[in-house]
Amino acid sequence: MKDQADKLRQVIDNLKLKQAMDQTANTVPQFKRSARVITVTSGKGGVGKTNVTINLAIALSEQGLRVVILDADFGLANIDVLFGIVPQFTLLDVIKNKKNILEILSEGPMDIKFISGGSGVEELVKLNRGQLLRFVDNISLLDKIADIILVDTGAGLSENVMSFVMAADEVLLVTTPEPTSVTDAYALIKVVSNRDKNKKIKVIVNRAESVNEANDILNKLVLVADKFLGLALEPIGYILQDDAVIKAVKQQKPFSISFPKCMATKYIKDISKRLIESEKNIQISQNIGFKGFMNRLVSFMKI
Ligand SMILES: Nc1ncnc2c1ncn2[C@@H]1O[C@H](COP(=O)(O)OP(=O)(O)OP(=O)(O)O)[C@@H](O)[C@H]1O
Numbered sequence: 001m002k003d004q005a006d007k008l009r010q011v012i013d014n015l016k017l018k019q020a021m022d023q024t025a026n027t028v029p030q031f032k033r034s035a036r037v038i039t040v041t042s043g044k045g046g047v048g049k050t051n052v053t054i055n056l057a058i059a060l061s062e063q064g065l066r067v068v069i070l071d072a073d074f075g076l077a078n079i080d081v082l083f084g085i086v087p088q089f090t091l092l093d094v095i096k097n098k099k100n101i102l103e104i105l106s107e108g109p110m111d112i113k114f115i116s117g118g119s120g121v122e123e124l125v126k127l128n129r130g131q132l133l134r135f136v137d138n139i140s141l142l143d144k145i146a147d148i149i150l151v152d153t154g155a156g157l158s159e160n161v162m163s164f165v166m167a168a169d170e171v172l173l174v175t176t177p178e179p180t181s182v183t184d185a186y187a188l189i190k191v192v193s194n195r196d197k198n199k200k201i202k203v204i205v206n207r208a209e210s211v212n213e214a215n216d217i218l219n220k221l222v223l224v225a226d227k228f229l230g231l232a233l234e235p236i237g238y239i240l241q242d243d244a245v246i247k248a249v250k251q252q253k254p255f256s257i258s259f260p261k262c263m264a265t266k267y268i269k270d271i272s273k274r275l276i277e278s279e280k281n282i283q284i285s286q287n288i289g290f291k292g293f294m295n296r297l298v299s300f301m302k303i
């Protein structure tokens with residue numbers, strides 16, 4: 001009798017457990033199940049994208065998020081140089097079916113993982129439909145292991161860069177206060193808005209001389225984008241000119257690790273908090289995860 005009662009209790013306990021698990025699955029917002037993909041880009045080159053990407057990744061990781069960086073600047077080594085790490089494999093190894101996505105992840109500091117694009121994306125367009133589908137399925141594993149994926153791109157309006165910009169859930173646009181950098185940033189915003197008026201673009205002013213100068217540029221960009229393009233830019237912060245950044249780059253280390261107390265680190269932490277905060281405004285349907293990102297990327301590149 002007692003045995004039967006025990007068994008019954010066990011069955012009921014298991015049922016309750018299953019119910020609880022189902023409920024949790026239903027209450028976890030959908031966007032929690034796939035990674036938030038943010039492309040970091042700029043109109044003009046050399047404005048600080050790679051430094052922003054790496055140090056933002058560190059700040060986000062410090063706040064408990066699982067971060068993966070995709071180095072999509074294929075011409076030049078970027079992330080690996082600043083991390084002082086030579087990646088063993090690249091996205092090309094996944095495309096060629098030699099490795100799966102988890103095997104090509106390099107380990108950065110603070111548990112950050114990064115993927116070197118290599119010449120991978122150029123090779124993508126050569127795949128047939130079946131191969132592409134297999135590839136996208138394979139890389140979507142990243143959605144399970146990352147909360148945020150930061151994609152560091154090259155500068156400018158090339159179709160390759162634009163594909164990464166248009167495929168992402170969100171765009172982080174970096175500019176300096178230099179007029180050439182600001183006009184190139186505006187040119188990029190214009191191209192984006194022509195293709196998708198609802199794209200979420202967040203702007204950072206880097207290397208500003210003062211907070212006033214940074215705010216001035218941010219306000220102007222927001223105003224002009226609204227007035228002439230009807231696009232709502234979101235200013236997300238600024239980083240002032242800081243010699244610690246230059247020193248850290250020479251050491252091939254992220255500035256927030258070499259100089260955790262420097263001004264630039266403080267500003268990047270502020271930006272990371274705003275970025276986390278801003279997730280509340282993202283509608284579930286807008287988050288497509290890494291799988292959706294790659295699907296879109298591939299479709300843009302096939303055009
Ligand atoms: N806040 C800053 N203060 C001082 N120097 C900075 C700052 N941000 C960037 N720099 C300088 O600018 C250089 C370029 O930065 P970074 O490589 O991050 O730019 P990028 O936009 O990724 O360039 P590219 O377009 O070539 O990929 C750095 O090596 C550093 O010397």
Ligand SMILES: [Mg+2]
Nearest residue numbers: 049050073078
């Ligand atoms: Mg770079």
